[in-house]
Amino acid sequence: MTILIAGGGSKRGIGRATALRFAALGRPVAVLDIDADAAEDTAREAKDAGSPAVFSAYVDVTDQASVNEAVQAVTNALPPITVLANIAGISAPTRFENITLQEWERVFAVNVRGTFLVTQAVLPGLRERNEGRIITMSSVSGQRGGGVFGASHYSASKAAILGLTKTLARELEGTGITINAVAPSMVDTDITHGAMTEDRKAELAKTTLVGRLATPDDVAGVIVFLASPDSSYLTGATIDVNGGSHLH
Numbered sequence: 634m635t636i637l638i639a640g641g642g643s644k645r646g647i648g649r650a651t652a653l654r655f656a657a658l659g660r661p662v663a664v665l666d667i668d669a670d671a672a673e674d675t676a677r678e679a680k681d682a683g684s685p686a687v688f689s690a691y692v693d694v695t696d697q698a699s700v701n702e703a704v705q706a707v708t709n710a711l712p713p714i715t716v717l718a719n720i721a722g723i724s725a726p727t728r729f730e731n732i733t734l735q736e737w738e739r740v741f742a743v744n745v746r747g748t749f750l751v752t753q754a755v756l757p758g759l760r761e762r763n764e765g766r767i768i769t770m771s772s773v774s775g776q777r778g779g780g781v782f783g784a785s786h787y788s789a790s791k792a793a794i795l796g797l798t799k800t801l802a803r804e805l806e807g808t809g810i811t812i813n814a815v816a817p818s819m820v821d822t823d824i825t826h827g828a829m830t831e832d833r834k835a836e837l838a839k840t841t842l843v844g845r846l847a848t849p850d851d852v853a854g855v856i857v858f859l860a861s862p863d864s865s866y867l868t869g870a871t872i873d874v875n876g877g878s879h880l881h
């Protein structure tokens with residue numbers, strides 16, 4: 634059944650790595666992203682990687698009409714959605730005093746409202762079939778209070794994701810639908826828009842016990858696990874993918 638990846642466009646991102654993993658397992662994959670061309674590229678790569686059916690479309694996860702239209706389009710194009718990976722997210726290193734209201738609102742809109750809207754749009758279909766897996770993206774930043782790249786707005790939004798995930802897990806009691814959060818530390822992707830220096834990356838790598846930064850594939854592998862039958866006893870959980878950089 635179909636895996637829906639919201640925010641799966643980015644070439645070096647966690648969403649694309651996740652799409653390719655599911656494709657290699659022979660799953661239909663739907664890729665939504667605000668960058669429609671990038672989403673199409675991911676879908677094409679997923680097809681080449683073995684997905685039997687792919688679909689891509691534009692979505693702005695902050696916009697309810699756009700989300701509903703995109704989810705409906707996926708539903709029309711592919712087999713029923715059984716797994717939702719809420720990957721779309723933005724970050725910025727702005728110090729607290731310098732965050733404008735507009736920037737604060739944008740980070741929360743993409744990271745929190747986006748997860749809310751996409752999950753709400755997909756949930757009725759999962760409930761109808763009494764099965765489903767929802768994966769949300771938090772961050773070690775939301776657990777320990779920044780310290781990686783994103784600043785206070787990002788950290789607060791990723792902490793909010795944990796609250797949403799746990800509360801919805803309770804509301805989904807007995808439905809056959811689980812929801813779990815993934816909390817990576819620094820993953821080498823383009824979310825920093827080139828603002829992370831190689832020296833800073835090397836410093837962060839040293840703060841891990843594994844001795845390196847995470848790759849998108851490190852996170853994708855955990856998302857695949859959370860979508861698999863082997864994770865059926867996990868719900869409301871936060872899975873750390875931080876190389877041992879934050880033990881708690």
Ligand SMILES: NC(=O)c1ccc[n+]([C@@H]2O[C@H](COP(=O)([O-])OP(=O)(O)OC[C@H]3O[C@@H](n4cnc5c(N)ncnc54)[C@H](O)[C@@H]3O)[C@@H](O)[C@H]2O)c1
Pocket residue numbers: 639640641642643644645646647648665666667668671692693694695719720721722723724743747770771772773816817818819820821822823824825
């Ligand atoms: N990279 C890291 O170090 C790291 C660490 C912890 C958590 N995360 C989280 O993982 C997720 C993926 O991050 P990434 O590093 O792959 O980033 P990325 O920038 O490579 O990918 C994010 C994707 O979200 C899309 N997107 C942004 N705004 C959107 C919107 N309004 N509507 C639809 N799509 C939108 C982008 O176009 C992009 O394709 C994010 O939620 C991020 O906060 C990343």
